[in-house]
Amino acid sequence: MLNTTRTRITPASRAVFRVSTIRRMVTRGYVEPERPAGNSKEISFEESAGTRVFTLNRPKALNALSWDMFYTMMKKADEWREDPDVTMVIGLGEGRAFAAGGDIKSVVEHALRGENIKSLTMMGDSYRLNWKMAHLGKPYVAFMDGVTMGGGAGLALGGCVRIATPRTIYAMPEQRIGFSPDFGGSYYMSQLDGQIGTWLAVTGRDVYGREVYELGIATHYVPEEAVPEIKDRLAALENPTPEQISDIVAEYHLPGGEGLSSKTNPNGRTPITGDVRRFLDEAFTHTSLKELYTHMVGAETDESLSPEVRAWVKEQREMMDTRGPTGMAVAIENYHSAGKAKRLATTFEQDMLIATGFVGTNRSSNDIMIGVVHALFEKNKTPIPFSPSIKELDAPIFDPANIRANFFDRASPHLFDAPPMDVGDALLPPPQSVVGPDSNWGTFRRFGLPSEEHVRVAIDDARGKITSADLVERVAGHETHPARRSEFESTVWRIIADRTSQGTVMQWN
DSSP: OOOOSOOOOOGGGGGGGGGGGSOOOOOSSOOOOOOOOSOOTTEEEEEETTEEEEEEOOGGGTTOBOHHHHHHHHHHHHHHHHOTTOOEEEEEESTTEEEOOBOHHHHHHHHHTTOHHHHHHHHHHHHHHHHHHHTOSSOEEEEEOSEEETHHHHHHHTOSEEEEOTTOEEEOOGGGGTOOOOTTHHHHHTTSSTTHHHHHHHHOOOEETHHHHHTTSSSEEOOGGGHHHHHHHHHTOSSOOHHHHHHHHHTTOOOOOSSBOOSSOTTSBOSOSHHHHHHHHHHTTOSSHHHHHHHHHHHTTOTTSOHHHHHHHHHHHHHHHHSOHHHHHHHHHHHHHHHHHOOHHHHHHHHHHHHHHHHSTTOSOOHHHHHHIIIIISOOOSOOOOSSOTTOTTSGGGSHHHHHHHHTOTTSGGGTTOOOOOSOGGGSOOTTOOOSTTOOTTTTTTTSSOOHHHHHHHHHHTTTOOOHHHHHHHHHTTOOSHHHHHHHHHHHHHHHHHHHHTTOSOOOO
């Protein structure tokens, strides 16, 4: 049985618990608070024939989304969906970011005042917005030009065409301050190859430039200077199809450069290939944080692994040492649950329960309070004293059964005030369907580099009897832009080589 008493306070995090001076307004159950007006001046809107363009315009804060911005966008999303004259939506950010995330400081501030319901409603509205943007029933194009993290990533990932540039920095960084990736990210990341999505959800690693495209997060990769011209060309289209949009963006494709992707070399290739990728899939298959962390620690000194793999493992383990361990454990469960459900609405319902487990009146963990006060309010540069820590992985809270009970089960006493997520689940087709405007499972990678799932489906369709050359043509043949076509073909050949070298089930003559 999980001990549900509150965590002992450490001196470094005592500011979190100044609630002794605040008379908490405890609300049994969910009562909706007053919302903002939804007329934010920090978003600009343009119209061009059937195209609607929004630009997040809070550049000094890297376009971090306030509650008023979320609510303004929610109202617009409803208008766009219902208006038959709207044929496409385009999203951009002013300055150095698309959007750096949501306003987590305000969320924690309200929770510390005992206004937990207000905090949860803010978070719920951000999830509703992202669901609405993914279900507009018409093409949505997101320019991920610059910082695209957290709530900003959630706002972009629902786009059928998602455009990265060398300025793009993508991450799901919530575990850095003691939370867990939300905003529907697990639904999309579970559609990446192998366990790449789990790795990103657990570590919160920054992904730069071209690697965002190579991993399948973005569908296109273009020079940042081309963004205004692409936007203008797309806005001039009449009733465009996603295919037409993709073809136009592909004309601006930026080929990769030399070396590995990094902050200083964003045009480099991803290091997540070959032996590194094989190790990643093996390690991040673990469903227990303790098993995963133990695997990583052991691998650092495993001489059967290449120096390249051991160096990569050390880098990931050091990142994990700085993250909130409860958030990482929750991220593992959320990722696997999202992949099984294959339904965005279900993922948002889970995200809402997770948020309640961290921010609710009777929350399961204080880590987000500890992390935000320590890092953002007090601007303390020392390691955040999460409790339990990464050195205490035998603590009951980290047991996967307790993670499920305390962060995913609506009947849990920790989750009694979770707001309902009325995100239109009844509108959605069965989970396996990829037909119609309200379904996007299986289409996330449609216009980007081929995925391993694309290759598997092509083999299944051919009943396993297909030559390698025919398989490449079947998977990559739809791409007509020469530079992109070459990369598509190379990707399929790499998948074929990797899979056959591992002795897996792919078969062809």
